[in-house]
Amino acid sequence: MRNRGRRGQNGSNSETNGVVIHTEGLRKYYILGAETVRAVRGVDLEVKRGEFVAIMGPSGSGKSTFMNLIGCLDTPTGGDYWLNGRKVSELSDDQLARVRNRDIGFVFQTFNLLPRATALHNVELPLIYAGMSSRERRKRAEEKLTLVGLADRMDHRPPELSGGQRQRVAIARALVNDPALLLADEPTGNLDSRTTMEIVEMLAALNQAGQTIVLVTHESDIAAWASRQIHLNDGLVERDFENEGKVN
Amino acid sequence: MFILREIVMVAMASIRANALRSGLTTLGIVIGTAAVITMVALGEGAQRQVQEQIENMGTNILTVRPGQGFFRGVASGSRRLEEDDALALRDQIGHVYEIAPEIESRYQVTYARSNSSNSIVGTWPSFFSLYNHELEHGRFFDEGEVQGRRRVAVLGSNVPDDLETPGGLLVGRTIQIRGIPFEVVGVLREKGGAMWMQPDDQIFIPLSTAMYRVMGGRDRLRSIYVAAPSPDELDPAWAEIDRVIRREHRILPTEEADFSIQQSSDILETFNETTQTFSLLLAGIAGVSLLVGGIGIMNIMLVSVTERTREIGVRKALGATRKTILFQFLVEALVLCVLGGILGVAGGFGAAELITRLYGSSTAVAAEAVAVALGFSAAIGLFFGIWPARRASILDPIDALRYE
Ligand SMILES: Nc1ncnc2c1ncn2[C@@H]1O[C@H](COP(=O)(O)OP(=O)(O)OP(=O)(O)O)[C@@H](O)[C@H]1O
Ligand SMILES: [Mg+2]
Numbered sequence: 001m002r003n004r005g006r007r008g009q010n011g012s013n014s015e016t017n018g019v020v021i022h023t024e025g026l027r028k029y030y031i032l033g034a035e036t037v038r039a040v041r042g043v044d045l046e047v048k049r050g051e052f053v054a055i056m057g058p059s060g061s062g063k064s065t066f067m068n069l070i071g072c073l074d075t076p077t078g079g080d081y082w083l084n085g086r087k088v089s090e091l092s093d094d095q096l097a098r099v100r101n102r103d104i105g106f107v108f109q110t111f112n113l114l115p116r117a118t119a120l121h122n123v124e125l126p127l128i129y130a131g132m133s134s135r136e137r138r139k140r141a142e143e144k145l146t147l148v149g150l151a152d153r154m155d156h157r158p159p160e161l162s163g164g165q166r167q168r169v170a171i172a173r174a175l176v177n178d179p180a181l182l183l184a185d186e187p188t189g190n191l192d193s194r195t196t197m198e199i200v201e202m203l204a205a206l207n208q209a210g211q212t213i214v215l216v217t218h219e220s221d222i223a224a225w226a227s228r229q230i231h232l233n234d235g236l237v238e239r240d241f242e243n244e245g246k247v248n
Numbered sequence: 249m250f251i252l253r254e255i256v257m258v259a260m261a262s263i264r265a266n267a268l269r270s271g272l273t274t275l276g277i278v279i280g281t282a283a284v285i286t287m288v289a290l291g292e293g294a295q296r297q298v299q300e301q302i303e304n305m306g307t308n309i310l311t312v313r314p315g316q317g318f319f320r321g322v323a324s325g326s327r328r329l330e331e332d333d334a335l336a337l338r339d340q341i342g343h344v345y346e347i348a349p350e351i352e353s354r355y356q357v358t359y360a361r362s363n364s365s366n367s368i369v370g371t372w373p374s375f376f377s378l379y380n381h382e383l384e385h386g387r388f389f390d391e392g393e394v395q396g397r398r399r400v401a402v403l404g405s406n407v408p409d410d411l412e413t414p415g416g417l418l419v420g421r422t423i424q425i426r427g428i429p430f431e432v433v434g435v436l437r438e439k440g441g442a443m444w445m446q447p448d449d450q451i452f453i454p455l456s457t458a459m460y461r462v463m464g465g466r467d468r469l470r471s472i473y474v475a476a477p478s479p480d481e482l483d484p485a486w487a488e489i490d491r492v493i494r495r496e497h498r499i500l501p502t503e504e505a506d507f508s509i510q511q512s513s514d515i516l517e518t519f520n521e522t523t524q525t526f527s528l529l530l531a532g533i534a535g536v537s538l539l540v541g542g543i544g545i546m547n548i549m550l551v552s553v554t555e556r557t558r559e560i561g562v563r564k565a566l567g568a569t570r571k572t573i574l575f576q577f578l579v580e581a582l583v584l585c586v587l588g589g590i591l592g593v594a595g596g597f598g599a600a601e602l603i604t605r606l607y608g609s610s611t612a613v614a615a616e617a618v619a620v621a622l623g624f625s626a627a628i629g630l631f632f633g634i635w636p637a638r639r640a641s642i643l644d645p646i647d648a649l650r651y652e
Binding site: 068071073074093094097098100101102106108112113114116125126128129130131132133134173177 | 250251265558559561563565566568571645646649
């Protein structure tokens with residue numbers, strides 16, 4: 001059980017060949033009365049372990065919808081999705097909960113922290129649902145909070161933290177289970193430019209350490225930090241290229 | 249499990265965070281449970297009292313009364329019940345059954361400067377053994393004193409109080425009944441009452457004395473008591489009494505009798521049934537209030553689920569399963585209800601105690617009632633908590649996260 005979370009990072013099993021995300025014709029349609037909104041219209045994509053992917057595109061192009069699909073928060077209307085070689089597009093509700101718990105770390109634009117819980121407890125949450133003992137999860141949560149530079153804010157509640165600090169708590173929480181995949185949907189959308197840079201640098205450092213990251217952003221100077229850019233338009237992949245001018 | 253601790257802690261934290269709301273909601277359960285406990289205690293107490301009375305009255309005693317129906321009194325033209333009937337019974341079946349006739353009237357009783365009004369009972373000495381009376385002081389009167397129409401009296405245990413003199417001092421003294429001097433020969437031990445029979449307040453004198461010296465030649469008996477050796481032998485006793493008195497009154501077995509034979513506890517049993525029905529009704533009403541409390545719980549749980557939709561979304565996004573979320577809200581409802589149940593049981597005890605103190609009606613908080621009330625409040629928590637909890641658990645994580 002202890003090593004469960006590390007599977008994604010340390011060379012997954014041979015059949016996946018280090019492929020973390022693999023989608024085929026992934027679709028998500030919303031039916032609103034007579035009208036059908038085709039938010040994601042069939043995406044074929046492969047993301048390898050260790051990649052840092054930035055997803056860009058105009059508003060309403062389906063970026064968030066796609067992220068929610070690969071984050072197993074939402075179920076596709078059609079198409080297939082393999083995470084770490086495991087077909088997740090046909091898993092049950094509770095199996096998806098386990099996948100979210102163990103293989104995925106999600107960072108939201110709006111942080112989504114529990115306002116009444118301390119930073120430490122917020123970070124501990126995924127470990128609680130993984131069934132870990134309190135001493136072990138406290139140790140791990142403290143480790144991650146220290147990693148994001150919040151060693152001195154562990155007992156603070158989100159309302160007592162700045163936006164940047166809150167997002168760092170959220171990142172610590174996303175990382176605490178050592179997920180195979182870190183997803184971030186406009187993580188800096190609610191932050192000022194200085195804080196934005198701190199967060200982006202932190203993500204880049206994590207990626208340097210081997211973390212696979214998929215990031216949605218509107219800003220090309222943030223996307224510039226990624227190793228690969230994918231441009232969505234109208235629910236389809238418009239462009240997909242390695243980032244030549246990568247910042248580091 | 250470690251998750252369980254989190255579940256309970258989250259439930260408690262949520263209850264604490266909404267302390268006022270939780271408290272008010274729980275109040276419904278508190279009141280409901282307290283009402284159930286109190287009502288059941290009242291009913292139980294009444295029933296226990298009746299049970300005691302039945303035992304006091306003797307479960308093996310038949311009462312012969314004049315008149316056809318017990319409640320109708322003496323039917324016109326019917327013969328009265330007289331000492332001869334009692335003597336006939338004693339002659340013919342007295343070797344198996346104990347017989348005691350009774351004549352009764354209320355008179356002024358005086359001793360020194362105290363006076364009171366008491367029920368005076370004229371009877372035979374067999375009366376005391378028939379009802380298992382015991383003596384506190386002195387002795388019973390005897391057969392010879394009945395034969396001699398002696399003016400001797402045995403006092404019920406409360407009578408010395410009525411006369412403002414300790415029972416021990418009264419023995420050997422003379423009291424006046426209707427102005428006639430009587431020597432007190434004994435004081436009975438406390439017996440406890442039973443409906444119309446209050447032996448503790450009565451004064452017992454020989455039957456003959458009562459008829460010829462006190463009541464002015466009255467010969468109409470109020471009743472004749474017949475005790476069977478055991479409750480199982482009441483039926484043959486009934487048949488024997490019927491046979492003897494019919495012959496005395498010259499009534500054919502095919503004719504309607506001018507007397508009635510009652511089992512003393514019959515009336516009490518009827519009363520018992522009424523009490524039971526009544527306490528069931530009360531408990532039912534109390535149960536309804538508990539039900540209303542449960543609906544309050546459901547309402548507040550629905551509010552809680554709606555309010556915390558985003559929290560549910562976050563928890564689901566982080567790996568909480570349906571079951572975990574279901575349990576979390578169920579535990580919250582359960583904690584509210586069981587907490588209310590415990591407080592309600594305490595309140596019920598208090599209310600029962602208060603009723604006993606204020607009105608003297610005996611109550612008995614049955615252990616079963618406590619268990620049932622607690623179990624019931626937990627069941628209400630489960631029943632009314634499950635639907636809101638289910639609604640929370642089946643929320644789609646992404647819908648919950650998007651909820652504004
Ligand atoms: N729950 C929903 N019901 C109906 N339509 C939806 C829903 N969620 C998204 N959509 C539609 O799907 C399309 C894609 O939305 P999505 O949120 O994925 O866009 P996006 O690329 O993330 O945009 P932005 O950059 O503004 O965040 C939009 O047209 C949106 O209106
Ligand atoms: Mg979006």
